[in-house]
Amino acid sequence: MMLGRYYIDYKSVLPKVVAGALVVLFAVFPVITTNMVTLSILISSGIWAIAVMGFTLVLRTGQFSMGQAAFMAIGGYVSAILTVKLGIPYWPSFLAAGVVSGLIALVIGVIMLSAGGIYFSIITIAFGEIVRIVALNWEAVTRGAAGILTRPPAPITIGNFEINFATSVVPYYYFMFLLVIMAGLVFRQIDRTRIGGTFRGVAANPMLSEHLGVHLMKYRVIAFTVAGVFTGLAGAYYVTFLSVITPLMFDLWKSIQIMMMSIVGGISSIVGGALIGATVLYTLGTYLSRLPIYNIQYLLFGAAVVLVLLFLPKGTGLVDLWGKFWHKVFREPEEYEMPEESEMAVE
């Protein structure tokens, strides 16, 4: 069902030079500006982008998870509880957050993915709400609505160079950068190799895939677990960056936000779409909330999402604009098969 009708080969529209230039640009970004607001927006967008990649991977198998923020909450709470309550250093608890979140995703996936389609979406909503209610009411461990204040990771000393997380956001930026690159490489590899193809097959025609000997549940659970691991890591890092976790930070509306970022960014490219969607929508949301008229940000945010969905060709997102642009500028027009106007028209 999710197979792109207008398939764009990202190997040809994003050559290594351009990709490398982008990576270098973002690597030296803190040198260009150390404006804390800009960097904070980029850090948050990068963290959300990792969660969005997880969502898109689950979507590749045809399942529509509406509880991804719950895994961020699980990762965040695991790392916060381990560091603050048990005094374990940050980095081991960061990894533990990913492991725990992945294990929970595995168990949930094995139990719940048997109900596919819209039933799975509703089950994930219920799961997310259960996580939120437990976090709100299990005060002995999660401190309820007050939330847990986290501490920044201990400074890392290499020679006479010290990376201090407490004084500046630049270390957070670079670690986010590493995390996004790592997650991006993993998701890209999964998506491009045989297993990604199997995911698409499972989504496009479950019955045919099953007759070809593909174990549907196995692949759905793999996608859900990988997404769970990375979403948990993203949650653990986000919580440390914001230095607080409360149950309201990761409610149903954050899961919906993840979903919107994925669709608006475009699902044809798992990494590019997630990065563009998360950055655009997060930045939009942040700047809109500064407008002097109260509540106008919700109106404009909703309108922006609906307009993107209405006016981009169906099955594409913002990321596909890049492919269109690249082919317009650098290629002969006939090499790139854009859909006919009549095909693009609705209905």
Next chain:
Amino acid sequence: MPPAGIWIDGLVQSCIYMTMAFGMVLVFSILGILNWAHGQFYMLGAFVVYYAITAAGIPFPVSLLISGVVVGGLGMLVEKFVIERLSVPGYGMLYVTVATLALVFFFEGAAGMAFGLMDKGLATVLPGVLDLGSFSVSYQKIAVIIFTLVIMAAMYVVLNRTKVGLAIRAAAQEPVAASLYGISVKRVSLIVMGIGCALAAMAGSIMAPVYSVNPFMGRIPMIMSLLAIVIGGLGSLTGAIVGGIILGLLNSVIAYKISYFSEVALFVLVILVLLIRPQGLFGAPQK
């Protein structure tokens, strides 16, 4: 045994969830999509009634109908300009889901901008209580229950005794065959979306005097009616009614006994229903 007042409250909530769930199921059975902005039509309905009464001085029963018509028309516009244009084969489900979720933000932002974020009360519409010895019921709550019965009866008549109802039932069962017999499925979708949104709006407006009116009042009824139709079975109208009753009572009577665990119990119940019997209590098995 919880006090009788709790039972009455549960019944009132059941009525609201029932009315909303009914509209959602109706939309789902024809359009094949869930309208996630259903709760916002509930909220807009409440606002229309609030302003009809306080600003224009229209009597309550008439403003109920006005709110149904206005918000039903708005629902038709949404169907025409958003849902229909996004229902492309292959992507429809995904796109309509995201678009209606974005409409949630849109309508809440619009309502917040236009009407402000403060709670608004409408306590003076149907004052007085009915004294029944050991407990009393306000006339407003009795009105909610009577209104819901009237709505359900009217929907029964429309669906079973009129030509439009016949077309709706035919389009729900076999869209292709129905269109072969000259039923415009597009127009039926439009009508059904209008009816569904009008039902949500009227549920919101009848509740406006009981609770306060604010831009975010639609979120919880939306989730609850969604869970109600899941428990009852997607696409089953009986299921929507029974699911609404179960949820209303669970939220009040069971909550009286076990406080917040009732919410956990509710979601666990939904998960169990979906895992054991995905088609819900009253739904037909999937083809």
